[in-house]
Amino acid sequence: MSKNRYAILVAGGSGTRMGADRPKQFLELAGEPVLLHTLRRFAAPELRVQELVVVLPAEQFTTWQRICADYQVTIPHTVVAGGATRWASVRNGLAQLASHEGGTVAVHDGVRPLTPQSVIEATYQAGYNHGAAVAAVVPKDSVRGLNQQGSYALNRSRLRLVQTPQCFELNLLQRAYKLPELTTFTDDASVVEDLHPIHLVEGDYRNLKITTPEDLLLAEALLHR
C-alpha cells in the first residue's frame, strides 16, 4: 500500500457567519492570513505531504496570488477553484489528485489554522491503518436534543465533536465523491461512512474552526501564549 500523503485544504467558502469585508480565510491572524497559517502547518517537513492542494473561490485567485507574493510564500501547492458547497470544493480538489495511484489524503478546513502537528500526524497514520479517520473531541458542555415537546438531555459521553483533518485512503475518498451530493453531508466522514467505517482520532480543543468573530480573538490568544 502506498505511503504517499496528500492534502486538500478547502478554503472555497465566503464566510457569511464571520460577516467580514472579505472571506475569513484571508483575515489576518497574528500577522498572517488565516489560510497561510494552515498551509504552513501542512507543509511541515516532518509530515512528508507530497502534494498540497488549496481550494479557493475562483474570484479570489488573485487575492491569494498577492498574499503569496507579499508574504514570500515558497511552499509548493496547486490552486483549484471551489464549488457552491464544501462537498463540491472537496470534489474539485480531489480531481487534482486523479492521476495518483494510491496513498492517504487529508481533507482539512483552510480555516483551522491551529491544528497541532501531532493531530495531523495521528490522523494520517490512522487513515493509513483504517482507511478512514477523523479527528474529534469530547463535548465540554452538556448537550440537549430538540423534540416536539421541547428538549431532552443527551449522554455527552456518547457524542463527539468532529474536526478536521479527516484522512482517507485516496481510492476510497475518490469513490465516495463519485456518489451524488446529499444535503445531510457536513464533512467528509458523512460522505464516506456508507462505504467504510470511520475511525475516530483524539483531536484537540485548540483546533478551532474560525467561524465567527470571537474565534479569531481566541485563536490570536492561543497563538500568543
Ligand SMILES: Nc1ccn([C@@H]2O[C@H](COP(=O)(O)OP(=O)(O)OP(=O)(O)O)[C@@H](O)[C@H]2O)c(=O)n1
Ligand atoms: N463552498 C464552500 C464552502 C466552504 N468551504 C470551506 O469549508 C471550510 C468549512 O466551512 P465554513 O466554516 O462553513 O466556511 P464558510 O462557508 O466560508 O462560512 P459560512 O458557512 O459562515 O459562510 C472552510 O474552510 C470553507 O472555506 C469550501 O471550500 N467551499
Ligand SMILES: C[C@](O)(CO)[C@H](O)COP(=O)(O)O
Ligand atoms: C468539516 C467540519 O469542520 C467538521 O466539524 C464542519 O462540519 C464544517 O461545517 P460548516 O457548517 O461548513 O462550518
